[in-house]
Each structure stands twice: as structure tokens, then as C-alpha cells.
Amino acid sequence: MALKVELRPHERIIVGNCVITNTDQRARFLIEGENVPILRERDILTPETADTPAKLVYLAVQLMYISPDPQTQHGTYFNLVRDIVTAVPSAWPIIEGINNNIMSGDLYRALKDARKLIAYEDKLREQFEATHPKGDVSSAA
Known part of the structure; x- marks a missing residue:
């Protein structure tokens, strides 16, 4: 088709x-x-535009998707998601979906799920910024 x-x-x-x-x-x-x-x-990230942990995950999945040998990015990807899950355990369900798609070879779907991780990261950042005004160092500690 x-x-x-x-x-x-x-x-x-x-x-x-x-x-x-x-x-x-x-x-x-x-x-x-x-x-x-x-x-x-519009769906392509570069190393320069991958400026957050979730975007770095997306970049790793993107490189898997376009690579003739996706496994070359597995180490980078799994190190990144381990760090994210350690810092933000609530991201696990999204990461689990990405992992499942990578392991089953559906890299396009993994890429779509990685977009969800970016959206989740944006949501968490917005929530943090709403409750921690700039310059208020005492509440961030």
C-alpha cells in the first residue's frame, strides 16, 4: 500500500x-x-534540538527507526530511560510502552510513544513552574 x-x-x-x-x-x-x-x-529531532531527557530518548528511538542496525542505539536508549525512571518513576508506563514497541520491532510506534514522553515531561515542567515561581529558590529545595 x-x-x-x-x-x-x-x-x-x-x-x-x-x-x-x-x-x-x-x-x-x-x-x-x-x-x-x-x-x-516536523517529526525530526537533531542532537541540537534534543535538549531535555525525553527529547534525548526520542532522538535515540528516531535513530533506531532510521538505522539499518537499530541495536546500535539500544545502549544509549536504555541508559537514558533508566535515568528518567529513577528521577521520575511516574513516567514508567510511557517508557514501558516504548520498550515493548522497541523489543517487538515496531519502531514507528515506539517513536509515537516517545512523543508522549515529551508531552509528559512538558506537563511536569509546567506544573513545577506553576508551583515554584522563578527566583523562589527556597521552595525548590
């Missing part, structure tokens, strides 16, 4: 191990193939 893709002007997409950059007009095309990793530009 083919995947229909529409790219905005100058938008990029990863298909397999290739980066496709659109020109200055909208483009529509079909991608045919089994198990071809596809990532739109």
Missing part, C-alpha cells in the same frame, strides 16, 4: 536513508515499499 505525501515548499522528509528537500512549490507523491522509515521534518 502506498503512502500519499504532500510537502510544503522547502519542506524536508526522510525516506529510508535519504533526505528529500522540496523546491519552492507544493509537491505530492506516493511512497511505495515495505518497512521504509519515513519522517517528516
